[in-house]
Amino acid sequence: MGRALAVAYSKPGRTLILIGRDVQRLEEVAENCRSLGAAIEIGAIDVRDRQRMHEFILRMDDRHQVDLLIANAGVSTLLSRENIIEDHETTLSTFEINVFGVINAVQPIIQRMCARGAGQIALMGSMAALHGLPYAPAYCATKSAIHLYAESLRSSLSKYGVLVSLIIPGFVSTPFNAHLSVPKPMAMSAERAAIIIQQGLRNGKAQIIFPRMLYFVIRALLLLPSELVDAILIRVAVSIRDTDKL
Ligand SMILES: NC(=O)c1ccc[n+]([C@@H]2O[C@H](COP(=O)([O-])OP(=O)(O)OC[C@H]3O[C@@H](n4cnc5c(N)ncnc54)[C@H](OP(=O)(O)O)[C@@H]3O)[C@@H](O)[C@H]2O)c1
Numbered sequence: 001m002g003r004a005l006a007v008a009y010s011k012p013g014r015t016l017i018l019i020g021r022d023v024q025r026l027e028e029v030a031e032n033c034r035s036l037g038a039a040i041e042i043g044a045i046d047v048r049d050r051q052r053m054h055e056f057i058l059r060m061d062d063r064h065q066v067d068l069l070i071a072n073a074g075v076s077t078l079l080s081r082e083n084i085i086e087d088h089e090t091t092l093s094t095f096e097i098n099v100f101g102v103i104n105a106v107q108p109i110i111q112r113m114c115a116r117g118a119g120q121i122a123l124m125g126s127m128a129a130l131h132g133l134p135y136a137p138a139y140c141a142t143k144s145a146i147h148l149y150a151e152s153l154r155s156s157l158s159k160y161g162v163l164v165s166l167i168i169p170g171f172v173s174t175p176f177n178a179h180l181s182v183p184k185p186m187a188m189s190a191e192r193a194a195i196i197i198q199q200g201l202r203n204g205k206a207q208i209i210f211p212r213m214l215y216f217v218i219r220a221l222l223l224l225p226s227e228l229v230d231a232i233l234i235r236v237a238v239s240i241r242d243t244d245k246l
Contacts, residue, residue, distance in 0.1 A: 001124075001174055002072045003029045004194035012037030017060045019043040019053075019105075020073070047073045047101030057108040066112075068201065070122045071105040074098045076139040078180060084134060091138040098142035102149070110153075114160035121157070122165045122201055122208075123150040129168070130218050134234050154206055163204050167197055170214040182236055186211040 003025075006016055010033040018033075020026050023044040030040040041064070043056045060066060075097050077090050106121055113119030128136060129143035150166035157164055171177060171187035193210065200208030209215045222229060 001169075001172055001190045001193055001197075002070075003032075004190035005070060005072065005197060006033050007036065008191075008194040008198050010034075010036035010038035015039040015041065015064050017041045017043065017064070017066070019045050019047065019056070021046050047104055048096045050100075050104045053104040054108045057105070058112075061109060061112055065116075066109055067118065068120045068122070069106060069109050070124070070197075070201075071102040072122075072124045073101055073105075074124055074126075074142075074176075076128075076136055076176065079135040086137055094138035095142055098139070099145050099149075102146055106153070110157065110162070113162045114157065117161040119161075120163040120165065120201060120204070121153065122167055122197070123153075125150065125166050125168045127168055127170045127215060127218055130215075131222055131229060131233075134230070135236070165201055165205055166207050167200070168207060168209045168215065169193055170211050186214045 002018070002020065006018055006029050009016055014037075016033055016038050018026050018029060018040065019042075021044065023042070026042045026044060030042055033040050041060060043060070045052045045056055047053060057066070057069075075094060077086055077094060079086060102123060106123070109119070109121070113121070123146050125147045126139075126143040128140045129147045132140045147166060147168075150164055154164035154166070171184035172190055172193045173184075173187050174190050177184065188211065196210045197208055221232075
């Protein structure tokens with residue numbers, strides 16, 4: 001989705017700053033964006049590296065004045081019915097990337113944006129935050145934390161003129177869930193997701209939810225007693241995802 005967003009935002013006169021760990025992939029995305037007329041800066045940084053994130057984001061802000069920051073990086077484990085226990089290392093890594101990584105991305109820019117009285121921050125949540133899933137405990141917990149963090153930031157930063165948006169996707173077809181052999185209702189392409197996100201951010205939406213129908217179905221399902229919801233979810237068959245890149 002990061003790639004699709006970078007392409008969607010690319011146009012002459014615009015500068016994009018891309019962060020990720022894989023330099024080769026960053027360069028490929030950068031080339032694509034440059035061909036659309038955007039100027040690109042790259043930061044090959046692990047979002048868990050607080051010091052490097054802090055220095056890079058402030059250096060970029062000195063140079064370009066960041067007006068939109070999208071904290072998108074995220075990982076997930078996926079368990080199967082035969083392997084339903086997450087290991088300790090993976091659980092911690094998921095929190096480090098999905099929660100502390102987001103904090104490392106947004107904290108350096110908050111003071112700057114508040115001082116300027118302008119700016120926009122978007123945090124990538126998930127419909128997986130609406131209820132714990134038996135095959136992705138850490139992931140659901142981290143996204144749930146992001147939802148509440150975004151909501152709190154939204155109301156606290158609004159009086160400084162800084163907008164905060166929470167993005168709540170359902171299934172988007174990316175490498176992230178490519179190995180997921182579970183039904184993916186209303187799955188959409190990353191390109192379509194990027195258009196919806198861009199539109200929502202342009203309109204300063206508090207929450208950018210897609211597909212909305214899936215969101216309402218999940219909310220309705222959650223009106224059932226928790227025991228019943230658990231019993232339904234545990235019956236879902238899933239495949240094991242390779243988690244060694246955490
Ligand atoms: N796909 C879905 O169905 C779906 C649904 C709801 C929410 N989301 C959320 O959407 C976001 C993007 O997911 P995606 O589907 O686009 O997955 P993806 O294709 O696997 O992309 C994940 C991105 O996060 C970056 N990343 C991961 N760990 C990182 C780290 N430690 N430091 C820096 N960058 C890191 C990766 O870059 P490098 O590998 O180069 O580091 C990659 O650009 C995630 O937050 C995910 O939770 C996805």
